[in-house]
Amino acid sequence: MPPAFAPASEDAIPLHVVAEDRLADWLAEQSETARSWITALGFTGALGQSVAVPDANGRPALAAVGHGTAASRKRARFHLAAAAPKLPKGSYRLAQPVDGLESEALGWLLAGYRFDRYRKQTPLVAGLVAPDGIDAARIEAIAAGEVLTRDLINTPASDMGPPDLEKAARDLAKEHGAAIEVITGDALLDQNLPMIHTVGRAANRAPRLIDLRWGDSGPKLTLVGKGVCFDTGGLNLKPAASMGLMKKDMGGAAAVLGLANMIMATGLKLRLRVLIPAVENAVSGNAFRPQDILISRKGLTVEINNTDAEGRLVLADALALADEDKPDQIISMATLTGAARVAVGPDLAPYYSDDDAFVAALEKAAAAQADPVWRMPFHDPYEAMIEPGIADLDNAPKGGFAGSITAALFLRRFVTESAYAHFDIYGWQPTDAPARPKGGVGQGTRALYAALGPLLKL
Incomplete structure (x- = not known):
């Protein structure tokens, strides 16, 4: 089932969001019975804590989740989602406004994500009524796009x-009335997509x-x-240690399909094209x-100095x-280099853009959407590192320096007529975190979705 808010109901349980420094004041507003219960259970307002106060029939009369301190909130995302799985079964409604309401509501929906294709998983039993002041359908569409990516x-x-x-991709196209064409196998050579064919020709799946x-407009x-x-x-x-997670090497394709779902489901007024070179x-x-x-x-020639630097080859033909x-804007997304992970770790999505307007729109959106990104440089002096002499380009420069940057510079050579941005994402959450269980994850897509309005003047 796609993620969705709980139906509005008079029976929805009031949910209070209580910061540590507000605990005493909040407790003073509660009944003596509630104060005793909450104190006895050791609720302090720390992030991730939750408490439910029962009525005479044992049903929760109210609940509270910890909002921590300003310092602890800076070190985490999706603060309400940290407590949502710990609440008793039921539908909850926020009893007061909270900062970052849209992000918190989205985090609650994503806290319910379970990958259950191969094993039954415990569902989230606490539903959230859509808070006042948000576009619930839009947030549900964003969550659905993220779930598709995961x-x-x-x-x-x-x-x-x-x-x-x-x-x-065909299922997504059918859902939203999009057109789709697929060029397969040797037809890639007929259609002048030689590097996609070359990288994928050794596999038994074409x-x-x-x-x-x-x-059709915009x-x-x-x-x-x-x-x-x-x-x-x-x-x-x-080596085996490096191959273990390579099912996620299509994370860029998963990310753009998730972003495309957000765009189409909310009817943004633009002309969207999604290109995915799919290979093994x-x-x-x-x-x-x-x-x-x-x-x-x-027409550029590429010397292959490492067959493990294949992603930039298939992207190059597609770009x-x-x-x-x-188009007005091209954006590529790829799980492209280990160098990007070394530089910024698994949580940040490094991106490349020479367009200050793009950067400003993206950075503002990323902060609002709790979808962190980090700008990296198209550093022109490194262009010489991707020029091997025997061919126009080198797919894997020797030396080991600036691996993410040289990969981005390589891709930029194939875009000369359009504004271009590139994301070198990880696509994987290595440990459980609020609203982000261990496993596949979207990175940069929610920020991009939110930035498209100001960027493309929609």
């Missing part, structure tokens, strides 16, 4: 290969380019997502080799195709 990433490659990713279009936005459904590293085989980077007799030189769709249409 489900796609969490599904193992045995059930999420290129054909399955195509099916997910490579493909998924092309979804929606909307600015043109093209999203390009890396859809490497499993990455062995190719002939430069990954496998090992076989016809796998591409180190020091091969590939000719891209754009060149996107650029030919000259």
Whole structure:
């Protein structure tokens, strides 16, 4: 079921949000029985705490969740979601306004996420009535987009290969009345998408380019997502420790499909295109080799110095195709480099943009949506690092320095006619956190969705 708020009801349980420094004042407003009960249970207002006060029939008459301190709130996101799973079964309504109301309401919905395709999971039993002052349908659509992203990433490659990713895109297109075309296998060569074909040709599930279009008026936005459904590293085989999470290497594709769902479900007035090169980077007799030189769709030649730097190759052809249409904005999203994780860790979404207006809109939206991003530089002096001499470009510069930056510079070479931004995301939550269980996660998509209005003047 898609995430949804609980129906409004007079029986909804009042939910108080209590900060640690407000606990004494709040307790003074409660009945003596409630004060005794709350004190006996050790409720202090710390983040993640919850308490329910029963009525004479044992049903919760009111409940409270801790809002911590200003310092503790800075160190966490989705504060109400930290306590939601601990509340008794029932529907709850906020008893007072809270800061960041939209984000907190979204966090509550996402706290109910469970990946239950292979094993039954315990559902969230505490529902939240949509608070006054929010657009409930919009928040439910954002949550549904995030759930789609998580489900796609969490599904193992045995059930999420290129054909399955195509099916997910087709299902999304059908749901929203979008058009979709898919170029598969050797037809990629006929359609001048040679690097997508080269990277995916060794797998027993054919490579493909998924092309979804929606909307007939407004600015043109093209999203390009890396859809490497499993990455062995190719002939430069990954060690076991590095291969363990490679089902998530299609996290960029999952992210753009989730963002597309948000856009279409809320009817933003724009012309949307989603391009996903869907491949597996496998090992076989016809796998591409180190020091091969590939000719891209754009005509640029690429020397292969590591077959494990394949994501930028498939993205390059898709970006060149996107650029030919000259949209107002191209955005690529990819689980592209380990260097980005070393630089900023798993929680921040690094991004690249030379457009100050894009940066301003995104940074403002990211703060409001509790979806943190971090600007990285398209550092022009590093261009020489991706120029090997024997070909126009090097897919894996030696030396190990600035790996995320050089990958972004590589991709930028394929966009010359359009505004361009690139996200080098992780797509994975390594430990449980409020509203973000361990597993696949969207990064940057909610910030992007919120930024599209001011950015594209919608």
